[in-house]
Amino acid sequence: MTAVTATDVKAGEYTIRLNRAGEGNAEAVLFLHGSGPGATGMSNFSGNIDAFADDYDCLVIDQVGWGDSSHPEELAPGGRIRQIVTANFAMLDELGIDKVHLVGNSLGGAVALSMVARAPERIGKVIGMGSAGAGGPAATPTRELMKLITFYDDPSTESMKELISYMMVNPGLFGDRLDAIAEERLKVALRPEVRRSHLLTFAPTGVAGLGLPETALRRITNDVLFIHGREDPVVPLEGSEWLVRRIPNARLFVIPNCAHWAQIEAADTFNSAAKGFLAGQL
Template sequence: MSDTVVTSDVRVGEYTLRVHRAGRGNAETILFLHGSGPGATGMSNFAGTVAALSDTYDCLVVDQVGWGDSSHPEHTPPGSRLRQNVAACLGLLDELGLERVHLVGNSLGGALALHLLVRAPQRFGRAVLMGAAGAGTATTPSPAMMRLITFYDDPTARSMAELISFMLYDPTLFGDRLGAIAEERLAMAVRPEVERSHRQTFTMAPGAGPGLPEIALKRITNEVLLVHGREDVVVPPEGSEWFARRIPRARLYLLPHCGHWAQIEQAERFQAMTRAFLADAV
């Protein structure tokens, strides 16, 4: 099977989704759900993971509605971004003729994965969630998360590099490439429609958030692997511990020396664990 990434725009209802696909023709499909943050895209989260897994899996990486090169609605009611993304993801599966896929979701993408499992469990196999947002322990955003939310108070390359460093246990991981990575992500972040969507995403209705009621989590029947960096300061690991106690078929994999981006900072371990979990080998 080809590991070449093919990029296309797929019309789903009122939205257009930028879709990157590699490994098409493999028997099982993974839908990758990226996290939030200024300049975030599907491939900024998952390029390395797709390169590693597309030998075995049909890998779909999507810019969600409100991010990257997908649609940026002019008006999004407070607290409705996840509902938009749930509808768009299910519509995408219909458009591509995919009856059932696995999920891999990072941060807000982890919360989106849980919403999808609750909404349409029959459409999904197993789910891998890294640093998933929305746990009942998260009554207030962490200081690092607040820097992400308020990025547009100071949208500079320096601020972007600092924000990226907060995602990592070891900020030297990117070496002298950190500045270039920050500049690349900043170029996406400062697009007017991207900034507008960011502000819409983090404008919440009173009492709203990305979480689900505990009763909904307890009804999830899919197998779920919760992966969390032990040193995650953006979404603390207590969140995944909270999920693990409420999702009936969940298991927790805590990674030492790892921050919020497990799939990047501990790439080989994350890929090996994901392969084993999706193959029902752990």
């Protein structure tokens, strides 16, 4: 197992919890988790670090508003995405890292696109996985996504297990660990500051700026890979199809028999595709 160190890093007016492995490698990869209640960087990506850390400086963070990072009581103008993007760049400045590749799951995919649109010279390649941020009909929330958004209407272990079941075609892959995983995520989700941040994020002003204008997408010249589970009910495949048609150097890799958590449910395939893309082989 790769050694991972956890530290709190100053990020402008906020603090970001950073889990780091492979420090000293020439190229850095910033991993951006999704928006689920109880989500953290490590809950999304702990199973992928071993595959990346031999070659990359892996920066797995809790984004502002999640986990052990800052939970501002109010959102800055521009909503949660702009707040996160600003904090992420401030953290990179604090670490002295000029340029990173990005791997973003769901909401993290939308954050990644906003980061590359803001400062393309500081971003290498971008990987979006079940990425949010599409427009048109693909922007309409599914029932499964609405269950995530309204989780705090019934914040119970059973509701968490139901939500996790939407993320995978076969939740049985967790075996007898599903109850423990649901209870651990619920424990984080029930922290008062985490609950407050979730409700702020999904208020109308919080999700402002989730998707970039098509004009901004068409100006992205970095190489982008969208990885999507074919059976994803939370952010359907049509979202990545919409995005890949608008970003000039984007491509799409579809994983069959896979839902929203491709990095968990199809970890070997995800790791191989992502690393191949970063290495210029895909």
